[in-house]
Amino acid sequence: MINLNLNAATRWGLNGALILAGVVALYLGHSIFIPTTLALFLAAMLWPAVVWLHRGVPVPWLALHAGFPWLRPTIARLPIPWTLACTFMVAVLVAVAVLVTLGFGLAIPKMLQDLPTDEHRWQEVYSRFRDRLRFVSPVPLDPEYFPEAAQDSKFVQVVREALTPARLLNYLQPVAILGVGWIWQWILIMFILLFLLLEGRMLIRRVVEVFGPSAEVQAKVIEALKDMAGQVRTYLVWRTIVNFALGAILGLVYQWAGLSQPWTWAMLTAILCYVPYLGPIAAGIPPVLDAFISSPSPAYAVGILLFYLVIINIEGYLIVPVVMGRPMELNATTVLLACLFWDLVWGTPGLFLAMPLMAAIKAVCTHVPDWQPWANLMSTREPVPEPPPAVEEILGKEPVPTDKAPRAPVGMTGHPVLKGK
Numbered sequence: 001m002i003n004l005n006l007n008a009a010t011r012w013g014l015n016g017a018l019i020l021a022g023v024v025a026l027y028l029g030h031s032i033f034i035p036t037t038l039a040l041f042l043a044a045m046l047w048p049a050v051v052w053l054h055r056g057v058p059v060p061w062l063a064l065h066a067g068f069p070w071l072r073p074t075i076a077r078l079p080i081p082w083t084l085a086c087t088f089m090v091a092v093l094v095a096v097a098v099l100v101t102l103g104f105g106l107a108i109p110k111m112l113q114d115l116p117t118d119e120h121r122w123q124e125v126y127s128r129f130r131d132r133l134r135f136v137s138p139v140p141l142d143p144e145y146f147p148e149a150a151q152d153s154k155f156v157q158v159v160r161e162a163l164t165p166a167r168l169l170n171y172l173q174p175v176a177i178l179g180v181g182w183i184w185q186w187i188l189i190m191f192i193l194l195f196l197l198l199e200g201r202m203l204i205r206r207v208v209e210v211f212g213p214s215a216e217v218q219a220k221v222i223e224a225l226k227d228m229a230g231q232v233r234t235y236l237v238w239r240t241i242v243n244f245a246l247g248a249i250l251g252l253v254y255q256w257a258g259l260s261q262p263w264t265w266a267m268l269t270a271i272l273c274y275v276p277y278l279g280p281i282a283a284g285i286p287p288v289l290d291a292f293i294s295s296p297s298p299a300y301a302v303g304i305l306l307f308y309l310v311i312i313n314i315e316g317y318l319i320v321p322v323v324m325g326r327p328m329e330l331n332a333t334t335v336l337l338a339c340l341f342w343d344l345v346w347g348t349p350g351l352f353l354a355m356p357l358m359a360a361i362k363a364v365c366t367h368v369p370d371w372q373p374w375a376n377l378m379s380t381r382e383p384v385p386e387p388p389p390a391v392e393e394i395l396g397k398e399p400v401p402t403d404k405a406p407r408a409p410v411g412m413t414g415h416p417v418l419k420g421k
Contacts, residue, residue, distance in 0.1 A: 026345050034349050035185060039192035041356050043200060044229040045236040046089045050197055053085035086197035090190055097186060100267060105179075107264040114260060115163055119151070122160065125293070126150035132298040224367035231359040238323045239355075243270040246315055250287075253307060257300050259290045273315075275351045276335050280316075284308045330358055334378040 026033055056077030080088070116122045127150070134141050150156045161167070196203070204225065208218045251266030259265065265287040272279035287308070292301035330338075338358045342350030358378065365375035 023345060030346050034346055034353075035189045035192055037353060037357070038349070039189050039196055041232050041236060041353070042093065042189070042193050043196040044232045046093070046193075046197065047200065047229070048233070050082075050085045050089050053080045053088065054082050055079065083198060086194060090194050090197070093193075094190060100271070101182075103267050104264065107261055111261065112168070122156060123150045126153065126156055129293060132292060135298050220367065224364060227367065228360045228363040231363050232356045234324055235356050235359055238320075239274060242315060242319060242323065243273045246270060246273065246311065249311065250308070254287055254290075254304070257291055257304060258295050259287060259304075260294045261286075261290060265290065274355075276339065276355055277332075278339065278351070280312050284312070329380045330355075330362065330378055331380045334358065 056079040058077055116125050127148075130141070130146055130148075133146070145153075145155070147153055207225070208221050211217050211221045247266040247270030250269055251263045254262030254265055265283070268286065269280070269283040272283040275282075284305070288301050288305050291304040292298055295301065335355070335358070338354040339351055342354040342357065344350070346353070362375050362378050365371040365378070
C-alpha cells in the first residue's frame, strides 16, 4: 500500500481532475446515462404505486358477517403479483406518453392546413397582422418594411418561400428522424424501468452491500437512498400534477379566447414547465402570438399575456413551495447554473433532468458530513452555525468580538491539524 503525503493544493488538483473526468464521461456516455437516469427517476416515482398494488387493491365484497345469517358489504384487498403490478404501472406510463405524442402529432396537420395557400388568403392574414401591429405600436409603421400590399413585403416573401411544399418536406424530414429517435429512446427507457421495478428490492440490497459490511454504514446508506428517492419522487409527482392542472386551466382559457391551437399550447406549457425559469418563458410565447393573429382584437393577446403571468407567478411562488416543501429548496443561482451545466453535458434532456438531479445531489451531500457545506450552498436556508468574523467583514458587516479560544486549523479531511513539537 502506497502512502502519499499530499498537500492541500495537490488534493484540490486531484479532485478537480476527477470531477473533469466525470464530466467528460457523462458527456461521452450520454446515450447510456440519460435513459438510465430517467428510468431511475421514474422508478422512484412509481415505486409506491407498485407496492400499493402488490399489497392489495381494495375491492367491494359481499361477505357473511360473523354471528349473523346474512351478507353485509365489506371491503376486501385483492393482492396483485409483483410482476403484474410492475407491468401495469409501466403500461399506464406508456399510455400517457402515447397520448401526449399523438396530441402533438395531430396538431401538425392542423397547423399545415391553416396556412395560407393563395394571394387572397395571404393578403387577408397580412392585413390583419399589419392593422394589429399598427394598433399596438407606439410609433407609425415604416411603409418600407410594412407596405399595404402583401406581395410588396419582403417578410411575407421570405415566409412564403419557407412554407413551400419542397421546403416543408425538408423541415419534416429531421422532425420525423427526431420522432423515430424519441420512440426508440422511450422504448429503451421503458424496458430499463420495467427491469428496475422488477429487481428493485434485490438491487437496493446489492447497492448497500457495496459500501461495506458495517451495519452502521449500511444504515446511513439506506437513509441517504430513501431521502434521495423521496426528494426525487416529491418533485416528479407534484411537478406532474401541477403542470397538467396548469395545462388544463390554460387550455380552457385559450379555448374561450378563440386561439387556433388552444390545447397544443396547453400541452406544450405542461411539458416545458419541467424546465425551471426558461420553460415557462418559452411556453408563453406561442399562445400570445396566436392570440395576436387569430383573435378578434389585439386586446385578447394582452389579456392572455397578463393571465399567463398571473397564473405562472401563483404556481411558482405559492403552489409549488407549499406542495413540494423543503426537498426542493434550491436557490435560483444553483438552479440556473444546473440548467446550464446539464444542457452543456446532455443537451435538451439535461434541461428536463436538471431539477431532479440537483435534488438527488443535494440529498447525498446532506447525508455526508464533509459535503454538508455544499448542500448549504445549494439551499435557500441559512446554515445554523454563524459565519466567522472574516466572512462578516466580506459581507460588509462589523466583526462580532468573541471571547472563545482560537481553534486549531482544520485540514481537508475535517480533522484538526496537529503540529509536532
